Amino acid sequence: MAGTVVFDLDGTLADTSADLIGAANSCFEARGMGPLLDPVQDALVAFHGGRAMLRAGYARAAQEMLLPPGAEDQDYPRLLEFYGRNIAVHTRLYPGVEEALRQLAADGHILAVCTNKPEALAETLLRELGIRDAFASLIGADTLPVRKPDPRPYTAAVEQAGGDPANSFLVGDTETDRKTAAAAGVRVALVGFGPEGNAISRLAPDALLEDFGQLPELARDWLGVRDPVSA
Structure with a gap:
């Protein structure tokens, strides 16, 4: 058998890395930080999940922008919502x-x-x-x-x-x-x-x-x- x-x-x-990165970047752009992650260079980060992508992007912007408390919890649902609407673009x-x-x-x-x-x-x-x-x-x-x-x-x-x-x-x-x-x-x-x-x-x-x-x-x-x- x-x-x-x-x-x-x-x-x-x-x-799925490019569409995942796109969803994370949509959150960063909504905060005026621009697209902080690269779909090629940060592909490995994408496969560690949505919160890992958000933390990676926040770390890059830390010197330029003071994030409000709870930014990750606020952005994670937004990331999922954007991703759900753009799940198979790339x-x-x-x-x-x-x-x-x-x-x-x-x-x-x-x-x-x-x-x-x-x-x-x-x-x-x-x-x-x-x-x-x-x-x-x-x-x-x-x-x-x-x-x-x-x-x-x-x-x-x-x-x-x-x-x-x-x-x-x-x-x-x-x-x-x-x-x-x-x-x-x-x-x-x-x-x-x-x-x-x-x-x-x-x-x-x-x-x-x-x-x-x-x-x-x-x-x-x-x-x-x-x-x-x-x-």
């Missing part, structure tokens, strides 16, 4: 994603998403990108009271998809994903084409993906394939 492949979203399935799937998802499904694997993006935004983005129906479950940052690297969102993603956590693995792009897999007791494959490139190997993942074309064979090795008798 084949198993479950669980995917992170931002930086793993799709490069965002693109990484090359080979759709082909890999089709092959994984053909091999009998269950597919799921576990992300620290708010669930409603993740749902919208996956539909905008045309791949929502490939996944049997979706767990977002606010689906449960906890988020990654707590293992419970990962376990929930597998179980809601109808899989067994003991026969699953995670595909991600950050240290958070590495820690999530360790906490859940599963293997992790990290992508080597995100903002860090092959430098992500510093986290010693169980596998490093140079491209999505490698993923189906890795899943066959780690999870097996569907028994044709029971297919």
Whole structure:
């Protein structure tokens, strides 16, 4: 019996950095600070989340502007609102994603998403990108009271998809994903084409993906394939 492949979203399935940075910059511009983050140079910051982007921008403006108390809490909802309206302007799937998802499904694997993006935004983005129906479950940052690297969102993603956590693995792009897999007791494959490139190997993942074309064979090795008798 084949198993479950669980995917992170931002930086793993799709490069969302430019639209995330755009949302953060909209908050800075509303305060008269200009676009403080660069969509290319600050891509890694984007994948650490909305609040991380806001703090990075505030730090750059600290010498020029006195921010009011609670600026982060005020701007975070504004960031999410702007992002929700501009969620797929520049965002693109990484090359080979759709082909890999089709092959994984053909091999009998269950597919799921576990992300620290708010669930409603993740749902919208996956539909905008045309791949929502490939996944049997979706767990977002606010689906449960906890988020990654707590293992419970990962376990929930597998179980809601109808899989067994003991026969699953995670595909991600950050240290958070590495820690999530360790906490859940599963293997992790990290992508080597995100903002860090092959430098992500510093986290010693169980596998490093140079491209999505490698993923189906890795899943066959780690999870097996569907028994044709029971297919």
